[in-house]
Amino acid sequence: MSPARVRLPRRILLATALMAVAAACAPGPTTTSGAGGPLRIALPADPTCLDPQQTGQLAAMDISRSIVDTLTDQDPETGRIVPWLAESWTISPDARSFTFVLRPGVTFSDGTTVDSTAVKSTFDSLSRLPANGAPAYIRGYTGTTVVDPRTFTVSFAMANAQFLQATSGAGLGILSAATAATPLEQRCRGQFVGSGPYVLDHYTANQEVVLRKRSDYTWPSSIATNKGAAHIDEVRFVFVPEAGARTGALSSGQVQIAENIQATDQNLFDGNGFRLLVTSAPGVAPPLSLNHAGILSDQRVRQALSLAIDRRDLVDSVVGTRAEPATSVLSSTTPFYTPTDNLRYDPVEAGRLLDEAAWVPGPDGIRVKDGRRLTLNWLIPAPMPAHNEYVQQRLRRIGVDVQLNVAPPAKYTEQQAAGNFDITAVAVTRADPDVLRNLFYSKGQNLWHLPPTELDTYLEQQAAAVDDATRQEAVTKAVSWILAHADTVPLYENAQVHGVAQQVGDLETDASTRLDLHDAHLGESRP
Amino acid sequence: MIRYLAGRAAQAVFVIWAAFTITFVALSLLPGDPVALMLNGRGGGETATPAEIAAARTELGFDRPVWEQYVSALGGAVHGDFGRSIQTGQPVSEMIAASLPATLQLGATALTLALLAGTTLGVLGVLAGSSFGRQVARSVPAFGISLPSFWVGFVLIQLFSLRWHLFPSLAGTGFTGLVLPACTLAIPGGALVGQVLGKSLHTTLQEPYVETIRATGASRLRVLLGHGLRNAAIPTVTVTGLLVGNLLGGAVVVETVFSRPGMGRDIYFAVSTQDLPVVQGVVVLASAAFVLVNLAIDLLYPVLDPRIRSTGRLPVAA
Numbered sequence: 096m097s098p099a100r101v102r103l104p105r106r107i108l109l110a111t112a113l114m115a116v117a118a119a120c121a122p123g124p125t126t127t128s129g130a131g132g133p134l135r136i137a138l139p140a141d142p143t144c145l146d147p148q149q150t151g152q153l154a155a156m157d158i159s160r161s162i163v164d165t166l167t168d169q170d171p172e173t174g175r176i177v178p179w180l181a182e183s184w185t186i187s188p189d190a191r192s193f194t195f196v197l198r199p200g201v202t203f204s205d206g207t208t209v210d211s212t213a214v215k216s217t218f219d220s221l222s223r224l225p226a227n228g229a230p231a232y233i234r235g236y237t238g239t240t241v242v243d244p245r246t247f248t249v250s251f252a253m254a255n256a257q258f259l260q261a262t263s264g265a266g267l268g269i270l271s272a273a274t275a276a277t278p279l280e281q282r283c284r285g286q287f288v289g290s291g292p293y294v295l296d297h298y299t300a301n302q303e304v305v306l307r308k309r310s311d312y313t314w315p316s317s318i319a320t321n322k323g324a325a326h327i328d329e330v331r332f333v334f335v336p337e338a339g340a341r342t343g344a345l346s347s348g349q350v351q352i353a354e355n356i357q358a359t360d361q362n363l364f365d366g367n368g369f370r371l372l373v374t375s376a377p378g379v380a381p382p383l384s385l386n387h388a389g390i391l392s393d394q395r396v397r398q399a400l401s402l403a404i405d406r407r408d409l410v411d412s413v414v415g416t417r418a419e420p421a422t423s424v425l426s427s428t429t430p431f432y433t434p435t436d437n438l439r440y441d442p443v444e445a446g447r448l449l450d451e452a453a454w455v456p457g458p459d460g461i462r463v464k465d466g467r468r469l470t471l472n473w474l475i476p477a478p479m480p481a482h483n484e485y486v487q488q489r490l491r492r493i494g495v496d497v498q499l500n501v502a503p504p505a506k507y508t509e510q511q512a513a514g515n516f517d518i519t520a521v522a523v524t525r526a527d528p529d530v531l532r533n534l535f536y537s538k539g540q541n542l543w544h545l546p547p548t549e550l551d552t553y554l555e556q557q558a559a560a561v562d563d564a565t566r567q568e569a570v571t572k573a574v575s576w577i578l579a580h581a582d583t584v585p586l587y588e589n590a591q592v593h594g595v596a597q598q599v600g601d602l603e604t605d606a607s608t609r610l611d612l613h614d615a616h617l618g619e620s621r622p
Numbered sequence: 623m624i625r626y627l628a629g630r631a632a633q634a635v636f637v638i639w640a641a642f643t644i645t646f647v648a649l650s651l652l653p654g655d656p657v658a659l660m661l662n663g664r665g666g667g668e669t670a671t672p673a674e675i676a677a678a679r680t681e682l683g684f685d686r687p688v689w690e691q692y693v694s695a696l697g698g699a700v701h702g703d704f705g706r707s708i709q710t711g712q713p714v715s716e717m718i719a720a721s722l723p724a725t726l727q728l729g730a731t732a733l734t735l736a737l738l739a740g741t742t743l744g745v746l747g748v749l750a751g752s753s754f755g756r757q758v759a760r761s762v763p764a765f766g767i768s769l770p771s772f773w774v775g776f777v778l779i780q781l782f783s784l785r786w787h788l789f790p791s792l793a794g795t796g797f798t799g800l801v802l803p804a805c806t807l808a809i810p811g812g813a814l815v816g817q818v819l820g821k822s823l824h825t826t827l828q829e830p831y832v833e834t835i836r837a838t839g840a841s842r843l844r845v846l847l848g849h850g851l852r853n854a855a856i857p858t859v860t861v862t863g864l865l866v867g868n869l870l871g872g873a874v875v876v877e878t879v880f881s882r883p884g885m886g887r888d889i890y891f892a893v894s895t896q897d898l899p900v901v902q903g904v905v906v907l908a909s910a911a912f913v914l915v916n917l918a919i920d921l922l923y924p925v926l927d928p929r930i931r932s933t934g935r936l937p938v939a940a
Contacts, residue, residue, distance in 0.1 A: 137792070141891075143710050225661050225674040280711025300710070301721060301883035333792055335881040339776060343791050347784045350792070504894065508658050 130618050131328040133305075134599065135350040136610075137341045141301050141334040144283035147265040148221050151228030153524070153591075153609075156265050157354070158304055158332055160609040161325075163268025163289030166195055166214070168316035169260060169526055169606035174377075174430030176259055179316040180209060180269060180290070190254040190561050197245040201314045203271040204294045211247035213272050215239040218249060220275040221267070229266025231533070232258060254559030256566060257529035260430075264525075264607050290314070292325040292613040304332040306612075315613055320601070326616035342594065345369070351596040351617070352610075358415030364594035372593040373417050374608045377429040377526040379534060380421040383473075383486070383584035384519045388544040390471065391517055395452040397581035402445035403493045404486060406438060410587050413482040417592055421585035424531065424574050428588075431528045431557075431570040437578040438585060445493045454494070462494035470496040474516035476507040482586070483520075511542060522589065526606040528570045532558060535577060543582070550576045630920070634913040641909035642699060642902060646692055649898050656708045656896040657684055682708065695902065704903035709895050714903040717888060722907075725884035728807060728876070729869045731800055735808035736865065740815025744854070747820035748827055749846065760820055766813030771872055775806045775879035792881050803880040807872045811865045818861045822854035855926045863919040867912050 142155030147163055150156075166181040181195040201209040215238075221229060222236040235252040242248065251258070261267050271288035285298040292315065293306040308325040315322060333350065335341045342360045345353035346369075356364060356371070365371050383400065385391045391400075406420035425432045454462035454469050462469040471490075475483060479501045487497040497518070502510060511519055521542070523530045532539065532554045537547045553573035560566035577583060591608050602615040657679045679685050683694070698705055704714035746759035782802055783791035789802050826832070827842075827850060835845055873886030885904055892900035924930045 143891075225678065280706070283711055299720070299883070300712070300717065301887050333881065335792060337879055337881070340779060340791055340879060340881055343779055343784050347787065347791065349790055504659060506652075509655060512658075 130326070130616065132617060133329040133331045134327045134352070134612070134615070134617060136330065136332045136352040137335040137344050137350040137354060138332050139334075139338075139341065139355050140336055143300070145285045145295070145298060145304070146279070146282040146287050147268050148217075148224060148229055148270070148287075149279060149283060151266060154354070156607070157610045158306070159268065159289075160265045160291075160605065161293040161306055161330070161612045162287075162291045162295060163265055163270065164201075164209075164291050164314070164316075165264065165268050166262040167259065168318060169263040170318055171604065171606040174526060174606065176263055177317050179263075180314070181262075184259070186256075186259065186561050188561060190256045190559050191252070192248050192250040193258060194242075194246065194248040197247075198314060199245065201290055202311075203288050203290045204309060205271055205273065205288045207271055207273075208244075209269060209290050210244040211239075211241040212244070214247055214269055215241055216272045216275040217267075217270045220270070224279075229261075229264070232261035232264075232267065254555075256558055256560050257527050257532075260527040260529075263605075265609060293330065296329075301334065303334070306330040306332075319614060321614045325613050327612065330612055345594045345596065348596070351599050352602070353594045356592045356594045358417070358592075361415065361417060361592055361594075368597045370595050370597065371417070372595050372602060372604065374591045374604045375419065375426060375428045376522075376524045376589045376591055376608055377426055377606070378524040378530045379424060379522050380426040380585045380588050381520060381522040382421070382424070382586055384521045384534070384543055385581075385583060386514060386517050386519075386543055387546065387582070388514060389517050390469065393452050394580055395448040396454070396469075397584070399445040399448045399452075399493060400490060400495070401437075401581050401584045402439060402441045402448070403489050403495070404584065404586065405440040405489070406587060407440075409482060409485055409489075413485045414587050415590070415592075417590040419588040419590070421587050424577050424583060424585050425528060426588040428526070429528060429530075430526060431563075431567050433567075433571055433574070435574065435578055442493055449493065449495075456494050460491075460494055461496045468496060469494060470498060471517040472498050472500055472515070473518040474507060474510050475499060475501045475520070476504050477501050486586075514542075514544065524589075524608065528557060528566075528573075531570070531573055531577070535573070535582060545582060548576070550582075630917055634910075634917060637913050638906055638909045641905050642696065643692075645902055645905045646695065646898070649896055649901060650688055650691075652896060655679075656898060657682060659895050660708050695899075699902065699906060704906070705899040707892070707900045708897045709891075709900075714899045717900060718885065718903050718907060721883055721885045721888050724882060725870075725873055725877070725886060727800065728803055728873060728882065728884060729866075731804035732807035732811065732869060732872075733862075733865065735804055736811030736815055737862065739808065739812035740817075740819060740858075743812070743816030744819030744823055744858075745846070747816070748823045748850075749843070759816075763813040763817035763820070766809050767817070769809060771806055771810065771875045772879050774809055775803070775876060778802045778806060779879075799880075799882070803876045803882055806879070807869060807876045810872065811868060814861055814865065815858060819854050819858045822857050823850045826850040826853045852926070856923060859919050859922060859926065863916045866915045867908075870908050870911075 138154045138157065140154055142150060142152050142158065144150045145155055145159055147156065147159040164180050166179060167176045168179045169176055178198070180197055180201060182198040184193060184195045186193050197209065197211065197214070203209060203213070207213070218233060218236065218239050222233055224230040226234055233251070235255060237250045237252050240248045240250065249258070268289055268291070274282065274287045277286050285295045292312045293308055296305040296307045298304045306329070308328050310324050312324045313322070335344060338355070338357045338360070341353045342356060342363065344350045346363065361371060385397055385400070391397050410416075410418045410420050419427070421438060423432060423435045427434070449462055454464045457463040457468065473483065473487070479499065483499055487499060490497050500516070510516060521534065523533055534543070535545060535550060536554050537545045537551055550573060553569050553576060557566050557569035557573060560569055595602055598618050600616050603611050605611050655675070658675050661675060661678060676685075683691065695705070702715065706713050707717060743759055743762055747756055750756045750759055779791040779802065782788045789798050791802070823846065827845070832845055832849070835849070836842070870886065873884060874890050875886070876882070877884045877886035878890060888900060889904045891897070892904070
């Protein structure tokens with residue numbers, strides 16, 4: 096028996112569906128911003144803390160850079176330190192005290208004056224924080240002496256030449272005296288007061304940060320093109336963790352700037368109404384950081400690792416065309432960088448060095464010595480970058496077995512502190528050669544267990560050198576020593592790549608690769 | 623009835639306590655130190671010294687014995703106070719209050735869509751005009767449930783946002799921003815409802831009594847609406863209870879893909895940084911919601927099926 100069926104009238108269904116879609120169609124999302132903004136910027140993550148004294152996170156600094164001014168600025172072209180809030184300064188011959196004179200007529204956004212007392216409270220508060228990020232730059236701080244409202248001296252227990260460069264970074268931005276009394280977690284959520292061209296309108300966790308310009312701003316850095324208030328009234332940062340969603344938001348006009356464009360998507364934004372803002376990160380070039388306490392205590396093995404990597408090929412095939420092969424421990428945009436020719440690709444020589452160190456190829460091609468395989472444990476914080484597998488394959492060719500040990504961030508930190516690794520990869524972005532001391536000073540944290548050597552002396556010398564020639568000499572000696580002993584294997588120079596819509600003009604980054612929104616303008620708002 | 627409710631309430635409290643405790647134990651057993659994570663996550667390449675980490679641990683109360691931490695956390699939780707996030711220093715209750723509305727909005731919309739789509743599919747599976755049409759309607763759920771949410775999200779963004787500019791891909795909190803993420807989140811749930819309802823309707827229409835009713839001249843549609851849907855309601859409602867749990871899990875993926883603020887993103891970030899207070903707060907809230915929804919569903923059964931009223935128990939074959 097087959098009963099007659101009820102047929103659902105299809106046309107009615109179809110019409111209903113179409114009407115529902117039409118009803119849901121609000122005007123398209125593409126937003127065009129007028130000259131006043133808002134300028135919308137997609138960041139890869141919510142920084143969770145905006146206070147420049149408490150976080151060195153790149154995304155956080157892109158925001159706070161516009162809220163705080165600094166005593167000095169660093170010229171991105173030359174690396175020279177130039178006046179900003181401080182119109183002049185003198186450094187004592189022992190590099191332990193720094194006397195600054197402030198420019199007059201500068202006010203915080205709460206109306207109070209930027210004077211010596213505010214600087215003192217800024218540095219006093221910074222010196223009481225855990226020394227990771229900005230507080231590390233004032234290690235050994237013994238205090239700030241207020242000479243008069245515009246003159247003050249910052250003193251240290253030991254030589255601290257890098258302090259001058261540090262005063263140009265947002266981490267040492269000058270905050271109002273009231274800020275020092277604000278609880279730290281409230282400062283994280285944006286309750287800090289600076290004298291910058293923008294003020295925080297609001298910060299909604301996981302959602303957005305909105306900045307508004309200060310119309311009475313007239314004290315930019317001495318190298319700024321724009322001498323007055325910012326051109327853009329409102330800047331909105333949104334957090335878009337998914338790289339694909341970030342590029343989509345930029346290409347569909349929902350944002351005008353998308354940070355950290357993946358290598359695979361970069362060509363989409365090179366033209367077609369967009370441009371790429373490419374900045375080579377200064378500091379220690381992304382390396383293999385080598386633990387000197389295990390198998391890698393043998394210098395010949397370390398040298399073999401360095402010779403086994405074809406850096407040009409690594410950059411072209413994996414890292415991305417906008418990166419560059421490393422030519423030294425420091426990247427080429429770091430002040431006091433000098434090119435070297437130590438980083439050659441010579442797998443034959445690498446094999447010879449391993450033979451010499453009595454590591455001979457075993458049955459499966461992996462080298463052995465006294466019944467022990469040449470296996471290296473590479474500790475990697477998740478997620479693993481693509482180039483790690485490339486390095487693993489290259490090292491396998493010279494008979495080195497690399498185990499990629501990807502750990503969640505919590506475990507990574509713990510394992511690294513415990514020294515349970517042969518290889519990690521730690522790069523530091525900073526436009527000053529003192530980054531070498533962060534990583535290679537055996538009297539410091541010394542995560543890579545370097546033995547005490549002359550290297551410590553060179554690093555101390557560059558930290559104490561007041562004049563450029565002396566500092567250059569010490570930096571060059573330190574870099575040569577590190578490369579000669581293969582204490583690290585520099586791989587490539589990292590490029591930070593942001594996608595920018597054509598309507599955003601004159602957007603640049605400062606020497607520390609942070610966004611400079613003060614000179615930028617939208618559309619035809621050129622002053 | 624009163625005794626029944628009291629028993630269920632005790633069960634609910636036990637479930638929430640167990641969820642709280644298991645979370646606490648699991649996160650305490652994980653290797654790694656949330657305090658070190660917090661300090662080093664903010665560094666510009668510098669890492670905090672052991673002394674600094676120890677000082678911060680003392681300040682946050684992590685130096686106390688684990689049982690003592692547990693007792694004080696539980697005591698706080700009973701009063702609705704889950705402490706402060708280790709990462710941001712913000713009170714957990716504030717964080718949840720800020721992100722709950724967005725997730726509730728997303729979850730409720732997705733649940734509504736899932737039920738609508740699932741019911742439509744289930745009915746089409748027995749009523750569509752051609753046998754081919756019925757076959758298609760019956761295969762859609764299996765297909766829908768096997769689609770990975772993050773992939774669906776990207777496809778929807780590509781088509782509806784980037785190509786046709788109908789909806790924003792950076793889902794704000796407005797209505798237009800809700801459409802694509804809710805559709806993405808509704809697909810697995812809708813497929814599940816469609817599958818269960820379709821099977822149940824199919825079984826009902828094979829019953830001998832349907833022949834009798836049909837013999838009185840009632841149309842197939844009438845049989846379906848009058849008897850089929852009522853009989854199929856029990857398993858469908860049960861599945862809906864389970865869906866509520868799945869929605870929070872799905873929100874983790876969907877909120878990340880669509881850059882929506884909400885509890886899904888909170889929990890993702892909190893778990894990866896071992897931010898115990900935040901995880902505890904979200905887990906307690908989620909388990910409370912799950913328990914309450916399922917309690918409400920249990921109370922619905924007697925309304926839906928008179929046979930349960932008399933015995934107080936479900937029939938063996940629902």
